[in-house]
Amino acid sequence: MLPWAIHMDQKWNGGTNNGISRLASCANTYATQNFQPVWYQGPPITNGLEATNLAMDQFTQLIRDNGFRLASPAKIDYQIPSPVTSSTIRGETSFSQTRVPLSFVINPTQLDRIDISPITLSGSMFHAWLHRSGFQDPKTTSYFISEAPMCVMRGYQAKVSAASDASFYQFFD
Ligand SMILES: [Zn+2]
Numbered sequence: 001m002l003p004w005a006i007h008m009d010q011k012w013n014g015g016t017n018n019g020i021s022r023l024a025s026c027a028n029t030y031a032t033q034n035f036q037p038v039w040y041q042g043p044p045i046t047n048g049l050e051a052t053n054l055a056m057d058q059f060t061q062l063i064r065d066n067g068f069r070l071a072s073p074a075k076i077d078y079q080i081p082s083p084v085t086s087s088t089i090r091g092e093t094s095f096s097q098t099r100v101p102l103s104f105v106i107n108p109t110q111l112d113r114i115d116i117s118p119i120t121l122s123g124s125m126f127h128a129w130l131h132r133s134g135f136q137d138p139k140t141t142s143y144f145i146s147e148a149p150m151c152v153m154r155g156y157q158a159k160v161s162a163a164s165d166a167s168f169y170q171f172f173d
Pocket of ligand 1: 127137139145172
């Protein structure tokens with residue numbers, strides 16, 4: 001998960017741990033809704049910066065629990081959605097903070113398409129991981145679960161009118 005690693009390094013900021021990653025900065029610009037995972041009970045999360053930091057810490061939790069086999073084994077299933085959609089990778093929203101298996105359902109039809117770039121698939125995987133982290137859809141403009149992955153898909157650049165949000169989030173599930 002390269003975006004996770006880059007975020008952690010930029011936030012660590014040489015040891016101060018107060019840096020703002022490019023991912024967090026981008027998500028803070030565009031995300032305005034659904035900042036909190038469903039299991040979250042702390043102080044209200046009110047912006048994309050806080051949400052990104054929380055999500056990346058939760059990724060750390062997921063990686064740790066799966067790496068140390070504290071979660072039940074992750075399953076990667078392959079299934080064509082019925083009815084057919086442009087979804088690439090689906091992750092169910094987790095209602096638990098710990099011991100969450102990193103399970104996914106991959107749409108083999110979409111994976112076979114050579115016109116879907118690796119960065120697009122990275123964003124889709126990011127969206128699926130956010131579900132496993134407890135974040136919820138809708139997968140549309142302004143929602144954290146869409147805006148943060150779209151930041152990755154744009155290389156953390158600002159939005160341009162030529163590329164619609166829908167052209168990115170059509171691949172989410
Ligand atoms: Zn979704």
